[in-house]
Amino acid sequence: MKLLDTLTGGYASLIVYGLAALAVAAVLAWTYHLGSTHTAAVWSLKYDQREVAIQKATNAEISRQAQANAMAKAAEAQRLAALEAENAALEQLIKEKSDEADADPDRDRVCLSGDAGLRIDSIH
Template sequence: MKWLDLITGGYASFIVYAVAAAVIAAVLGYTYHAGASNKDAEWTLKYNQREVAIAEAYSAEVSRQAQANALAKALEAKRLAELEAENVALELKIKELSDEADADPDRDRVCLSDGSRLRIDSIH
């Protein structure tokens, strides 16, 4: 160490401490970087898992909505068929009552006949 003092002009201990501090800083830096890389990989994995879960949830919701829409359309078609059948039956009933009213011998009377009253009551 004396020879280093002679070469450096008395700064040998300072240089030794500086080199030791640099080595310690390098070890700490490497340790920090290794830990940060590990954390980065861990957070990347968590992010990717979250993205996969979001994509699955989105897909499930789209599928659920498609099923709900298909069911609603099927119920709508069934109800429209029922309404159409009711409409046809009502039109037949109206035609039948109209034919009966046309065939009624008392259709030209001022007041309602018994047949007219029964036809009107059958509509209710």
């Protein structure tokens, strides 16, 4: 140390302390860098997991809506078929009652006959 002190003109201890401080600062900077890199990786992982979860939830909701729409369309088709069948049966009944009315011997009377009243009531 005396040799270094004579070579540097008395600044040897200052240089040693400066190098020690530089070494400590380098270790601290390296540790900080590792910590921030780790933190960035953790947050990136959390973000990616969140995005995957959101995409899964979105896909599940789209699938649920598609299934609900398909079920509603199937129910609608069944109801339309039932209504068409009921309508056809009603039209057939009206045709039968109309044919009966045409064949009724009392069809030209001023008021309704008993059979005509029964035919009208059967439509309701």
